[in-house]
Amino acid sequence: MMVYPEEPSIWSIPHLPALYEDDGDYGVNVVEALQEFWQMKQARGADLKNGALVIYESVPSTSQPYVCYVTLPGGSCFGSFQNCPTKAEARRSSAKIALMNSVFNEHPSRRISDEFIEKAVNEARASFKGDSGADDDDSSADDGGGVGAFRFMLESNKGRTMLEFQELMTVFQLLHWNGSLKAMRERQCSRQEVVAHYSNRSLDDDMRTQMALDWIAREQENPGTLSRELSQAERELETARLAGRELRFPKEKKDILMLALTQMGGGNNTMNS
Template sequence: VNVVAILQEFWESKQKQKAVFPSEGTVVYESLSSLGPPFVSYVTLPGGSCFGNFQNCLSRAEARRDAAKVALINSLFNELPCRRITKDFIMESVREAVSSTSGNFKDADDPSTSIGAYHYMLESNIGKTMLEFQELMIIFQLLHWNGSLKALRETKCSRQEVISYYSQYSLDERMRSHMALDWITKEQESPGIISQELQVALRELEEARKAGQELRFYKEKKEILSLALSQIYSDQVTSSSQDDQMGLALHGYH
């Protein structure tokens, strides 16, 4: 069975039915550079959900097939009625959120609370599948991790205002660049914090991949932190080069 071709055909058929994501695209594969096994491959679906091979693979082709298999299973599972956001689904999800956070069910009607904000987001996306909802959720997960949500709360923005604002956007290069700039600022305040966070993100990504979980949150963290590090390195090289040029100019002047 050519699972790579089946996955591609599945998403092409959804595209023809116009049942794809607003930020639709193609199925994209990415293989980590490695001199030898085990090889690692990621597959990103239209909408941004990401999966990887969870088995130890002896070739890049095998890793790609394994990643495609995990992605196909999740794509098919997402089509089930139980994965579509309905009133019953929302009530059950809120109950689970309350029990897992030791919260209060009354908080569900208060958007200023975490439970209330989650309830509001689910209500705003009724009729969508969980993979579609996940595309919005990933932005808020990253904003929370980044510290941006806390900063917005300090400016007296309500959770509803923040949700309404960011619901208009998809996670793109511009948003990643803004988040990378935030981490560059953090690095200036606490040297070494980016490297520490990157190590955590890489460990989380590997653990989630081996467990067959959806990987986008961990992968986006890795991309944002790597972008911040490369920018810092680029600035240092540029600064060093300018210092060298200034030194040569002064030497020539003397």
């Protein structure tokens, strides 16, 4: 059975509760073990973006606790969830949680199936209606919020695991958050066209820059929008990191908003997470 977060959010992947409390050292180099795990997956024929490369990112800081994020080949991101007194320990902490999730990701329940799709789409629909106040019989709500495109995207990726699918899902989460899916629907773009276009695009600097420009435009129309959205994104990221959850969506939101603030000349006034 799938294990879902206590408070499911739109398009969130399951998280493993109560597995991250053990600080014991069993003599395992988790950083090496994580890299070897994904190298073995690639050797078995897994189609991985960026090969089997595992990417670490330390948050700049001059004092503890130190924070490190690790991004896996499929796009999933995890962060150090413990109180880490050194940068090396922060890296090990992030590698440990990423390795746990990587191993669990091999379980059949983590593959995208018809049962998974129905549950994920129902949660996405409920989340969208809760956010928008749409009525249950409002048939336009699903497409306006991108839920229809989300279903189509899931159905196009049956058989893949959640960690292998994460970057593509994050792209669509960001498009929904940024209002781009709704704008494309208003331009009469079909969900097939939207999914086909973005399925072949990586979440790169060009996409982040374009979204940052959208938020700059919102800030110019309504001053204070950017700082409020950034504060919320930072809170979401910190809460998810300390709970040991998958972080790619909240981390990308924060990075895009920080980029927007920097481009506006306010980079020195940002808050640290």
